[in-house]
Amino acid sequence: MAAIEASELVDRGVLRFLTAGSVDDGKSTLIGRLLYDTKAILADQLAAIERTSQRRGQTLDLSLLTDGLVAEREQGITIDVAYRYFATAVRKFIIADAPGHTQYTRNMVTAASTAQLAILLVDARHGVVTQTRRHAVLAHLVGIPHLVVAVNKMDLVDYRPDAFASIVDEFLDFAARSGISDVRFVPISALEGDMVVERGGNLPWYEGPTLLQILETADVSNALVDAPFRFPVQYVARPNGINRRGYMGRIESGSIAVGDEVCLLPTGLCTRVSAIRTFHGDHASAGLHSAITLELGDEIDVSRGDMLVSAAKPPAISRMLEASLCWLDAAPLDTNRKYVLRHTTREVRARVDRIDHLWNVASQQCEPAPPTLRMNDIGRVALSLAQPVFADRYADNQVTGSFIVIDEVTNNTVAAGLIE
């Protein structure tokens, strides 16, 4: 952990970001460099990788810091998303380290679902490759607001500005065609440590921020602060003599104040908020992500899976969904079966009625509808539900616009859906 000494520092909260790249582009080395140069690597961890590096006849290999499980070390591969942590004086960072080669769609979508920023690594020698474009469009599909293209291995192209500039041009051209707008570029050498945490002495022509400066200053303000109020009920507290029946949950978008009119879905009954309670006492109002207990003016029957919403701007009450469905399971989609669909705190039975088309991530083209979806496929589908859900478009609200699909037999999470 970096030494945090200054007492008057601003706490800029948490930034969750993912790192993606193709094989051998130095992703593990970059993460190792970030952790090492921000002093998140401690002496005993360093001693362990020094021992391993020596055993393998290498100098200090920072990529070993992100090695995980025995199976992975034996096979020299990464099998799953790993989470890493570091903090600087102003912000806490959570890295989702998504392996690039196998099952990249499954891993990327998983890592991207909670990330606010994606670092795409590009090898300065090879430029923008298919894998880069795939990762970029997946990050865009899942709605990550910030994209950072880190052009790595600048040391292997003699730190030439033209090598960097041509990759920037190439990527911007691709981004414009894909509708990707917020992109930043930084030339780095993860191996030598240039422009990651320290500026280093090898890139004097680059005047922009280091990668860490980009991470420290990225805007994490959430558009859901001003979105219509959505409060999925997680749990109902029984009345206890002092308090009335309370509805526990977290404000997933918008805000609420005592006296505000809210609608209960699915019934559509409207009432007013009579109290906002927390462990620390009662509040007159509460904002995004507040974990609160709401009490209502009228005694109406509310249970888990119901949603309290803005009376003025309610979501759609819907038994049919059009969605992009990313299939995550080894067993392919069976359109004859019913699955469980979990949307916020609500579980309903669902069936895929129709696959409209398959989305080819590599070519970014729609392809004719296949008979089923297999692992790592993304298809545009129509679902019918046994009971309604209260849905917004994913583009408007990631919480009320997303769902997972669960196989009732294995209980596995088999798909992730983004509502259109």
Added chain:
Amino acid sequence: MTVAALLEGQSLPGKSPALTLVDYDHLGWLESEAIHILREVAGQCRNPALLFSGGKDSLVLLRLAEKAFRPGGFPFPLLHIDTGHNFPEVIAFRDHRAAQLGERLIVRSVEDSIASGRVELRHPAESRNRHQSVTLLDAIAEFGFDACIGGARRDEEKARAKERIFSFRDAFGQWDPKSQRPELWNLYNARVGPGEHVRVFPISNWTELDVWQYIARERLEVPSIYLAHIRAVVRRGAALVPVTELTPPRDGERVEKLSVRFRTVGDITCTAPVASRATNIEAIIAETAAATITERGATRLDDQTAEASMELRKKEGYF
């Protein structure tokens, strides 16, 4: 950040009637996520339990549970797997805190598992850390728990870095790192079949420093052995080993009285203190921020035996 600054951000009763955006600081963000997770357990699981050892991470869990469910009672009992080799200060604190909260505490002991032959020790002084898994799985079967909430954190250990927040265990209590359920957004899947359960880790995304900062912000009481005190220890390799009945000095070892504190409080036979003069939480935060050795590296003798110790234990049903 100083404790004073942390306390400033805290919403005190009657003082700040408007709860604005809670993720304005990192502790608010972490707290909101953890409360959401605890309420998902209550909403999705039929019969959960919260693993409470008296250690700092589980103390944080209890405060989060208060924030999630008060003024009501917790929708789960507290469960402690007692190795019989715990520090007496921690056991006393465990009972004190459970009584203070008025929540039900279930204790199952490795001692009983040994007596009934479920656990066989190779020698009487062997670390009981690994054997806790047997007692834990027996307790889960005895009460039919379908979820166990634990205070494990992903920053502790590399096997944990890849574990889900809702982590599935099969009917043998095993964790299979290669076939974990995908976990997206904040949509958690706690569904299990008969005999299976999930482990749930609400503070997965916290670091050791976050835990201490939160303890300071919430003014939580901690067992005394977390604070610097004078203790008889011997130096064994890089570790300071506490001198106790279970861990007597070996021939030729010199017993020293040093100012030490514990960073983790596990089984006495495999938990070592670090040299410290931190007698209050603020001093611990300063030491943690400047630490050069990881929490488990400094203090857990069992993790140093093989690089994959934790992964192996977890596959067998460990926390």
